[in-house]
Amino acid sequence: MSKPRDENADNQAGSNRPKLALHVPEPRYRPGDTVDFSDLQISKAGDQPRPDETAEASETYPLCNDLIRVLGDDDKAHGPWDPRLDADTLRAMLREMALVRAFDNRMYRAQRQGKTSFYMKCTGEEATSVCATHALAGDDMIFPSYRQQGCLIARGYALTEMINQIYSNKADKLKGRQLPIMYCSKRLSFFSISGNLATQLPQATGFAMASASKGDSRIAATWVGEGSTAEGDFHSAMTFATVYNAPVIFNIINNQWAISSFSGFAGAERATFAARAIGYGIAGLRVDGNDPLAVFAAERWAADRARANGGPTLIEHFTYRAEGHSTSDDPSAYRSAEEQNEWPLGDPVNRLKKHLIALGEWSEDQQEAMDAELDAEVRKAMKEAEKNGILGHGLHHPFHTMFEDVFEELPWHLEEQAAQAIRERQIKFPEDPAE
């Protein structure tokens, strides 16, 4: 064994090396700081080349370090990634993004009013779910995280059903078992949301492998935040996807923040998230996540590639989480309040609105009327859902349902426990013999 180290010595004997230093990332702006994003590298819209969908994965490397953008400062579409969508599709996407925002705003207030325990908004990220979903086929399987309410809304899920779930009321299809916003709809090919981060990534890969093994045409698309790419499941999903050339799309929503940790804690200081794809032999694209046309175009490219047995694609959607992580979070405790307004890629809803106006297909008056109409639609759905109850006001599923679906059939030990729960209920509420 070597001699004990002198911890006070500036240098170790025989070496002029500096002491080792641990690097702990620090975000650029903390509460109270003045924000300046002017040095952020923002590519010019339309400048990015569009390789063929059959290109080798390695050919996409330049796009992993660039930013695919279609909508320019002039509100017009530019370059080879312009998906050339018709005005009706553009208006549909605008309407759905605006509906997501109206829904988020009302649900946030519902949580503050005590109608439910919890909510998570996706403000500023609406394009990454709504426009990506438009680029998929209706039966392609979506494996979402908790901030993809836009996928459900783009597939036409009834707002009342979403609110029933948020209120955990007697009409909640998930029977009040799940935390609010952990939606599930097999009919709309929207997989059950889990609280455990990144678990959906290998699952999406497995679904895609299954579809391929059956010679089907369905592909899988999954969404995850940039923070969750640090999970081991990200690595296993990428490995399986590349090994089996699985028809799967990985959407990484880089909104800069994982609760209070900035993206540096997921490795963003050294490499883009898109660039990780290349090491696995997977195609990678990095897009302006606030540019609805770029998001659509990248997702469609990846979907076409997957469907043609070209294999998986990772898309990094570069965006900004404009609001708190959840209703339990106060972002003013860890980041500058100026960030949201200074974010150089703007707001996705506003950008698509201005594009449609520039095309002569929309107007501020129409937008105003639509926003009012959407707000009324959300409020109507809320009233409808409230008839079925709000959280903690008695209108829930019968006690016995708590024990159902643990297994396909109720084993004896759960029957015994169900009987106990119902007995306890009768002691607590002797005047109410229901259930």
Add this chain to the structure above:
Amino acid sequence: MTTDTAAKTPEAGKATGNVKHMNMIEAINSALDNMLERDDDVILLGEDIGYFGGVFRCTAGLQEKYGKTRVFDTPISECGIIGVAVGMGAYGLRPVPEIQFADYIYPGLDQLVSEAARLRYRSAAEFIAPMTVRSPFGGGIFGGQTHSQSPESIFTHVSGLKTVIPSTPYDAKGLLISCIEDNDPVIFFEPKRIYNGPFDGFYDKPAKSWKGFDEAQVPEDYYKIPLGKARTVTEGDALTILAYGTMVHVVESVTRAKGVNAEILDLRTLVPLDIEAIEASVEKTGRCLIVHEATRTSGFGAELSAMVQERCFYHLEAPIERVTGFDTPYPHSLEWAYFPGPVRIGEAIDKLLSE
């Protein structure tokens, strides 16, 4: 796509076709072969299970017979293996992932506990995880710390998982077929010490093969043994012994050598448990010994002991005894000092019968 293979099954129960002598490996292989043949949605995946046929030969010949898209090798990633199996189940397949040793199941634990076990519940049965995770487990083979563990109590503690452990070739095939057809996720632990022959606990005597044992007469055709049903190994009235896996054989040899009239129950399924069989036996004998290889503290024996105490208290004539592995990692050189063998079991029986 089929989510209910049971519906395709004309009848469950014993097969009538050829009966062949099989060791447990061959019986497992036969079960997988039957299910691959019967149900196009059954798919096998795991490390070294494809071309090579598995490190224990359980999948030998199956890739050649059914093709690479039905039986295939995977990257060395347990969380990946279980995770993709959940996704395959969501599509409508019936995956049978293999984890090479139970000691290596832990990287897949999040996918098993948080996902596979909870999927039916959290989606109100819109999505299910009809998978059977096969994994060799247990000691007695000089496997040291990471080739000998018995982690069943980690899984019995998880609501939504079933845990099944066979102790004979006949049971291994019939139970495995039931597991694969079951629409719930099942952990199927294969006691590797008895893959090739029953182990009586006397490690210093020559190893036996399954040759000549009735339990190794296995029908080549499809048959099922229902989950949740224990097997009465021997009938008796002096005491009840609850065991599973390798320990069934060790217990049987000890009681035979001691001339004890024990009623031995091979539990076969830990969740859901055959509580009726356990209650009936303990009420008859008044004494209960629980034996497992796994470590003692919070092992499945603690659950069994608590249930017998709660349900059979007024029939008990002596405190319930537990014979288990010690609360240490599984040692290499001191394996036979660790293993709950004939001496430890014999002492416990003497104690129970003397009270």
